[in-house]
Amino acid sequence: MKGVFNKKIIVAAVAMAAAFSVNAQEKVLNLYSSRHYQTDEQLYSNFTKQTGIKINRIEAEDNPLLERLRNEGKNSPADVILMVDAARLWRAQIEGLFQPVKSKVLESRIPANLRGKDDGQGAEWFGFSTRGRIIVYNKANVKPEDVATYESLADPKNKGKVCTRSGSHPYMLSMTGSMIERNGDAATEKWAQGMVSNFARPPRGGDTDQIKGVGSGECGVAVANTYYYARLLRSTKPEDKELMSKVAFVWPNQATSGTHLNISGAGVAKNAPNREAAVKFLEYLASDEAQGYFANGNNEWPVVKSAVAANPTLEAMGKFKPENVSIATIGKNQIAAQKILDRVGYK
Template sequence: MLANLKSALFTMTALSVAAPVLAEEVNIYSYRQPELIKPLTDAFTAQTGIKVNVAYLKKGMIERMQAEGKRSPADLVFTVDISRLSAVVSQGLTQPTSSDILNANVPAEYRDPDGHWFGLTTRARIIYASKDRVADGEITTYEGFADPKWKGRICTRSGTHAYNIALTSAVIEHHGEEGAKAWLEGIKANLARKPQGNDRAQVKAIWAGECDVAIGNTYYMGKMLADDEQKEWADSVDVVFPTFENAGTHVNVSGVAMAKHAPNPEAALKMMEFLTSPGAQEVYAKANFEYPIAPGTEADPLVQSWGTFTADDVNLMTLAGNRPAALRITEEVDFDG
C-alpha cells in the first residue's frame, strides 16, 4: 500500500511545475492521524511550495480553538463524522468558503449548503458477520439487529460514540424518536456483552466466539487485513452492507473546514481545492480504505471487492440536527449500562 501511495503521489507532483521557494504556510488542526495526512501534505507542498503544519488533536479541538479565539493559528480543521463537523460549525469556529473548484469536486450532498465544510471521503456503517455462525442473508437491515433471534449474539462499541450516534440519528429520521428508542432497546436486549472497545474489537470478539454479528465502519476491514495479528480476525467475518427498510446504507464523511480566524485563508483555500481534487481524494481514500467522493474517482480495489451499495439519501445535516435526540434516547435506555 505504501509503495502504491508513493507512486500515486509522484505522478501527481511530477506533472506540476517546479515548486517555488517556500513562502506561505497552512496550519491544520486534525482529528485524523498524522500518517494519513502526511502523504497529502507532502504532495501539496511539492506542488505549490506552501508549507503545511499539522497539530494532531485526539480530543479537545473545539475547546482549544475557543480558548485561542482570534489568536488561533488554525487555518483548516480536519475531522471525521458529520456530528463533529457540525459541532465545529455550530460553535462559530468556521467560516464559509466557496470556489468553482470545490463545488465541482464535492457533490452537493457531501458539503454544507452554507459552505462551512466540505466532504473528502465517505465510509459506510456495515455489519460484520461470522462466516461460521451467520448464514448468507440472515441479516440484511439495520432494523434486523433488534430481532429477538439475535439475543446474546451482538457486539458493539459504546452507543454514545459519534459513529453510533450518527446511525441512531438516521434511525430517528426513518422511524421517529419512539421507533429509534424501541430499536435501541431491542439491540440492548440482544447484546452478548456490555458495549466496549472500538470497531476492531468487535471483530476480534466475533473471531473469539463471544458474539456473531457487530456494527462497524467499512475502513476497519482494510486496516485489519493490513495487520499481521488482526488479519485473522478480519478473515473470520463477512462484510454485509445493510439497508434501512425501503432505504439505503448509512454513510458518514470525513471533511475539512476553514477556521473562522484563519491567518492564511488564501493558502488554506488552495489546500482545500487540492484535497478535493480527484487525484488527492483517491490517495486519501486509499490510505484509509474509504470511498472518494469526487466525480469519476474510484475506491481502492480491496474496498471495491467488499461489494457495492446504495447510500441512504438522508441529508447529512439532517443527521447532525438529530444528534441531540439520538444522544438523549441512547442515555434514556441506558444502552451502555
C-alpha cells in the same frame, strides 16, 4: 540629502519586510486535525510540493481539539479544521468555528449532501471521503439474511449476539441520527431498546475490537466502519488472516434506505490568518489525486465521482447502495440521538 536618502532606504526596507511577511504568510497553512493516520503524510507533502505552502499541523482527538479552538478564540492560528464524522463537524459548526467558503471547484466536485450549512455565502464544511457502516457477522453461527439491516440487529432472534461501540461515540450518534431522519424518534427508540436487549456484552472498544469479538465468537454480529474491515483484510499478519477467515459482512439496508455513510470533512477556520491557502487546501483535497490518497492510503471511498479508487481490497468488497441522507442533517440530529440512547440505557 543624505538624511532623505537614508529615509528612503528605511522606507524601502520596511516595505520589503512587509512584503516578505505577506509572502511568508501565504506560504504557510495551519491545520488542526483529528485524523491520525500515517498514510495522510503523503497527502500533505504532495500539497506542499504542488503549492510551496508549508503545513503546520496540530493533531488531537476531537474533544481536546475543539477545546483548544474555543480557548484560542479570535487569536487562533488555525486555518483549516479537519475532522472525522458528521457529529464532530456539526459540533464545530454550531460553535461557530467555521466560516463559509464559496468555491466553484468545491461546489462542482463535492455532492450537496456531503456539505455543511450554506446560507447562500458558501458551505461551512465539505466532506472529502466516506466510509460505509457495515454489519460484520460470524460465519459459523449467524446467517447473513438475519442481519441484513440495521433494524434487524434489534430483532429478538439476535438476542445475546450484538456488539457495538459506546452509545456516546460519534459513530453511534451519527448512525442513530440517520435512523431518526429516516424512521422518526419513536421507531428509533424502539430499535435502540432492542439493541440493548440483544447485547452480547456492554458496549466498549473501537471498531477493530468489535470485529475481533465477532471472530472470537464472543459476539455474533457487530457494526464497524469499512476502513477498519479493509485494513484487516490487507494485513499480512497471520493472526489477522485467521480472524478474517472467520467473519464476513453485509452491506446493510440495500433493499431500503441504503448503507449509512461516515465522513471525513474539513472547513476553513473562522479566524483563519491564511484564508487563501486554506481554500487552496480544501480544493486540493477535492482533486482526483488527493481523493486517490484517501482510497489507497486509508481505505476510504472518494466523494468525487471522477476520482478512481485503485484499491483492490475496496473493489473486492463490491459496490453498494449508500443512503441519501444529508450529512449535515445527521449531525444536527445527534442531540436527539444521545437522548434516545441515554433513555434506553445504551451505555
